[in-house]
Amino acid sequence: MKAVGQLLRLPFHRMPVAGTLVLLAYLGGLAAMIGLHAPPMIAGVGAAGWLWHAMAGMTLRSVVRPETQLLPGFRRYLALAGAVGLALGIVLPLLVMLALGGTYHAPLIGALLLLAAAYGLVSGVGSKLSLVLMPALILAGWQPRLATILVKGAIQSPWTPPLLVLIAAMLVAYALRPLLRIDDREPEPSPLESTSLDRSTRAPDGAPVPRGAFAKRIAGLFDTVAQRAMERTLARYRRAPSARLRTVLVRRLLLPHDNPPAIALRLVLVAAVVALYFFAVMHRQHFNATVVGAYAILLGMARFPQLGHGMLRMRPNLADLYLTLAPATKADYQKTLIDALLVLVPVTVLTVLAYTGLGIVLVHAAEPLRMLLTAAIVAAGSALVALAVHLIGPENRLGRSAVNVVVTVAAMLLYWGGYWLLGAVGYALGGTLLALVALSFGGGVWFAAQREFQEREPRFDAPLG
Amino acid sequence: MSSPAALLQPSALADAPAAAALRVQALHKSFDKREVLRGVDWTVPTGRVIGLLGRNGAGKTTLLRCLLGLSPIDAGAIELFGEPMTEPGGERLHRIGFVPQTFDLFPWMKVRAYLDFTAAFYARWNHALTARLLGEWQLDARQKIGQLSQGQRQKLAIVRAIAPEPDLLVLDEPVASLDPQARRAFMTELLALMRAPGRTVIFSTHITADLERADADIALLRDGRMQFTRPLAELRRHLQRAVLERPGGWREAPATPGLLKGRVEGDAALLLVEDPDHEALRALAEREGASLRLETPSLEDLFVELA
Numbered sequence: 001m002k003a004v005g006q007l008l009r010l011p012f013h014r015m016p017v018a019g020t021l022v023l024l025a026y027l028g029g030l031a032a033m034i035g036l037h038a039p040p041m042i043a044g045v046g047a048a049g050w051l052w053h054a055m056a057g058m059t060l061r062s063v064v065r066p067e068t069q070l071l072p073g074f075r076r077y078l079a080l081a082g083a084v085g086l087a088l089g090i091v092l093p094l095l096v097m098l099a100l101g102g103t104y105h106a107p108l109i110g111a112l113l114l115l116a117a118a119y120g121l122v123s124g125v126g127s128k129l130s131l132v133l134m135p136a137l138i139l140a141g142w143q144p145r146l147a148t149i150l151v152k153g154a155i156q157s158p159w160t161p162p163l164l165v166l167i168a169a170m171l172v173a174y175a176l177r178p179l180l181r182i183d184d185r186e187p188e189p190s191p192l193e194s195t196s197l198d199r200s201t202r203a204p205d206g207a208p209v210p211r212g213a214f215a216k217r218i219a220g221l222f223d224t225v226a227q228r229a230m231e232r233t234l235a236r237y238r239r240a241p242s243a244r245l246r247t248v249l250v251r252r253l254l255l256p257h258d259n260p261p262a263i264a265l266r267l268v269l270v271a272a273v274v275a276l277y278f279f280a281v282m283h284r285q286h287f288n289a290t291v292v293g294a295y296a297i298l299l300g301m302a303r304f305p306q307l308g309h310g311m312l313r314m315r316p317n318l319a320d321l322y323l324t325l326a327p328a329t330k331a332d333y334q335k336t337l338i339d340a341l342l343v344l345v346p347v348t349v350l351t352v353l354a355y356t357g358l359g360i361v362l363v364h365a366a367e368p369l370r371m372l373l374t375a376a377i378v379a380a381g382s383a384l385v386a387l388a389v390h391l392i393g394p395e396n397r398l399g400r401s402a403v404n405v406v407v408t409v410a411a412m413l414l415y416w417g418g419y420w421l422l423g424a425v426g427y428a429l430g431g432t433l434l435a436l437v438a439l440s441f442g443g444g445v446w447f448a449a450q451r452e453f454q455e456r457e458p459r460f461d462a463p464l465g
Numbered sequence: 466m467s468s469p470a471a472l473l474q475p476s477a478l479a480d481a482p483a484a485a486a487l488r489v490q491a492l493h494k495s496f497d498k499r500e501v502l503r504g505v506d507w508t509v510p511t512g513r514v515i516g517l518l519g520r521n522g523a524g525k526t527t528l529l530r531c532l533l534g535l536s537p538i539d540a541g542a543i544e545l546f547g548e549p550m551t552e553p554g555g556e557r558l559h560r561i562g563f564v565p566q567t568f569d570l571f572p573w574m575k576v577r578a579y580l581d582f583t584a585a586f587y588a589r590w591n592h593a594l595t596a597r598l599l600g601e602w603q604l605d606a607r608q609k610i611g612q613l614s615q616g617q618r619q620k621l622a623i624v625r626a627i628a629p630e631p632d633l634l635v636l637d638e639p640v641a642s643l644d645p646q647a648r649r650a651f652m653t654e655l656l657a658l659m660r661a662p663g664r665t666v667i668f669s670t671h672i673t674a675d676l677e678r679a680d681a682d683i684a685l686l687r688d689g690r691m692q693f694t695r696p697l698a699e700l701r702r703h704l705q706r707a708v709l710e711r712p713g714g715w716r717e718a719p720a721t722p723g724l725l726k727g728r729v730e731g732d733a734a735l736l737l738v739e740d741p742d743h744e745a746l747r748a749l750a751e752r753e754g755a756s757l758r759l760e761t762p763s764l765e766d767l768f769v770e771l772a
Contacts, residue, residue: 002585003585003586005585006581006582006585006586010582013573013574013575013578014573014574062570062571062573063570063571065570066530066535066536067535067563067565067570068570069535069554070533070535070558070561070563071558071583071586071587072556072558072559072586072587072588073558073586074586075554077586182534182535182536182537183537
């Protein structure tokens, strides 16, 4: 049983603070149920169970690899650990609730606890099955009255608990099956790839990300487009070699999916998802235009965290690039990298404008020009800052996460502020003031970072952590 | 130029003891349309240290992963300790240790916690050995795995693989990331541990000096097939290189009985010969007006010639 204990402790090793907080929430929920004689507090225990299983899922995703399955009895102990989790997270609180006299809908509550745990596990594992809630949310948004009737009917039906248990069992089975299946590894794309469209086969923690057939097809499409872009650039370079084309070649290597066709493909895909979501869920609600623009900024800025992480992962492989380029000085090499990556700024501005444009169409925004102008200025300034901090910023995961949050939130706040400013003092004056603030700050940070990056020694060592 | 010779036949181990740690028959494995293993037949007797050699892309890693059930096979059969192996599982896992080519598991875990975690699964675990190796190899048990260098991770993977004192230890390029000192220490440790009745080691490597130090049996994988598995001493006893040198050089290497491979380098013809017939070689040299020199090739020379 030592192995079961070790498996149950894994989430604490991975996320000690979060693990402790969730454990305290679970114990607090149980204590509140007993101490306050309040069976409804079981909802808190259920929430802790959901969080715990989400953490367990995240841990499993990085632990369950083919090599791990060489541990004797690994699957058996994993099943036992799951049973212990089930007993503590569902059976025990349910028994406490029954002992306290809370027998109202006990089977339904038990089934809901199980479903919450299963859903947490599925979400933590990163399975697309976590999207199964989407149809329910779409229904609730589209036909709220019908949804209420269905929920009331489900509460009364004796078939609901077994149905929920069945769904929970299916969720767990389908989430764990790809993890436990021993399969050949796929080759990885460039680590600088964006994960936002499921383009990476590895999560930031190095765990393989399971991909479905549709995602694999999209990935194949992106790879084909990247390959063609590289071939075209190579052909142009062979015909007429130039420093500019050399930079483009480096760019094709570092950012294989930031060529025009791939950008267009990405925009179409994101637009399709956003439009579907909007039509299904949100079309009845009133929208604040600043929310739409800020969301567009958020989507555009989501590209940069992957860049920071990817640059670290790619470092050992960049030695090849360094030797191939044979730069006169180390600073020249650093400059080549900077020049290649700088394309992300116009790409981000274009992306944000496209998403904002889509939002304008979807919500029939009253002041499209004000939104577009604000979005363009804020995106340009924020992209410069984001690129700068990911070039010279902290390397550890916590530092990078903090930087990501700060930059993204600041960009969204700037959009809100800028939108208000344009409304208050007019497009010309407001736009100029906003551009002065955003672009001078962004430019200042960018030029300082560029100088600092060029002064630094190129690094080709494997990142720690 | 090469011709099959008795010494280098894969079936040469068919006369090996029945108690084989591993038997592979007609193993096929493809990735997409590329066939990597094309009918591997291989028997590894219990109690041997086997060095698996092969060029880059020969399929060494694929073969080792298939043997352990970590990569699904297309056709063929694998037996470990006399039982069919389809995928990892069962009690036999207590008897197997594995060091993968790259160790990238559990970057968020501390070394001590990782070893405790792993130990919990095994019926036996040599805690004293673990503690000693951590000290000797300067691995800080309080450090996170993600903060270890590649070499340190490889050391940890080796500690973790040998601590359960497995009957079969499979190592995929185990020393590639280690410094020479750690490599020597590892080989010494490995041999001390594994040179015991019933213990078998299979390790792939490019560093032929380590195989010589370990006095291992040599298995050569080429063109997706196992070419031979032979003790190094036996290879050395039977294989010689005849160097035939003449001023005008050679258009092609001449034939001689037992010739495995011949090539021309400068004015010399280099012939790798099994159990050379000295009389025939002398006659050849006289006929062609060449000087004759016989050399015992190093393992690296053999690898270059045969792989």
